Amino acid sequence: MKFIHLTDTHIVAGAGDLYGTNPKTRLQQAVAHICAHHADADALVLTGDLTHLGQEDAYRQVCECLAPLPMPVYPILGNHDCRSVFIAHFKQVPRDGHGFIQYTQDFGDYLAIFLDTNKPGAHWGEFCELRAQWLRAQLAATDRPVLLFMHHPFFPVGIGSMDTIALRDTAPFLSAIAGYQNQIKHIFFGHIHRPIFGSINGMPFSTLRGTNHQVALTLDDDATADIIASHEPPQYAVVLLDEPQIVIHLEDFSDHNLRFALT
Numbered sequence: 001m002k003f004i005h006l007t008d009t010h011i012v013a014g015a016g017d018l019y020g021t022n023p024k025t026r027l028q029q030a031v032a033h034i035c036a037h038h039a040d041a042d043a044l045v046l047t048g049d050l051t052h053l054g055q056e057d058a059y060r061q062v063c064e065c066l067a068p069l070p071m072p073v074y075p076i077l078g079n080h081d082c083r084s085v086f087i088a089h090f091k092q093v094p095r096d097g098h099g100f101i102q103y104t105q106d107f108g109d110y111l112a113i114f115l116d117t118n119k120p121g122a123h124w125g126e127f128c129e130l131r132a133q134w135l136r137a138q139l140a141a142t143d144r145p146v147l148l149f150m151h152h153p154f155f156p157v158g159i160g161s162m163d164t165i166a167l168r169d170t171a172p173f174l175s176a177i178a179g180y181q182n183q184i185k186h187i188f189f190g191h192i193h194r195p196i197f198g199s200i201n202g203m204p205f206s207t208l209r210g211t212n213h214q215v216a217l218t219l220d221d222d223a224t225a226d227i228i229a230s231h232e233p234p235q236y237a238v239v240l241l242d243e244p245q246i247v248i249h250l251e252d253f254s255d256h257n258l259r260f261a262l263t
């Protein structure tokens, strides 16, 4: 199985600019690139911050941009999203019994679990007991390898200004996954707008740049620092799933460097 990981598209109402670039144009470029080079992908995952301000028209623009994709799209919420407006535009996306945007999907041999870490009005993430109970029930119901998708990381990545808006009160999440770490084969995040890879308690993770604006690598930030943005190239990831192997390629889709044969 092959899927595309796309994140943090930050579309605004009226298809306007944001931080000097146009998020709608960028998303359209990404979609066109995916259609040209990876139309055979089985799925596309969008790990949150679909919109910048959660406006109705912004979600309408997101749907318009995604329409040319030939594969199913599996979105989750980020801190910049609005759950109620999202639901109005993505009626087909399942919810858990408490209205959170949480659902599962077969991804080849893996079970993909999509989580909702949105807390209305906050940029930091929340994963409450209700959401954690749902997650634990999904983990308890399967013996298949699991992929987790969530917007906010639940641990610091070393950029203080971003770490202060990571998932807070991680206890319910950590309690939900306790005992299942060996079954969780990869965790895919958004939120940081940078390519970062590693592992946490033996669970591999990855995140990547957004499609509009990025976060600079400022490892000397503290929690009170401004988030320093940048215009490093946008990207998406191509994920090759072939149990027991997961391979993640990053594609800087706006890069037009010359390609040539190494002879």
Ligand SMILES: [Fe+2]
Pocket (backbone or CB within 6 Å): 008, 010, 048, 049, 078, 080, 191, 192, 193, 210
């Ligand atoms: Fe974002």
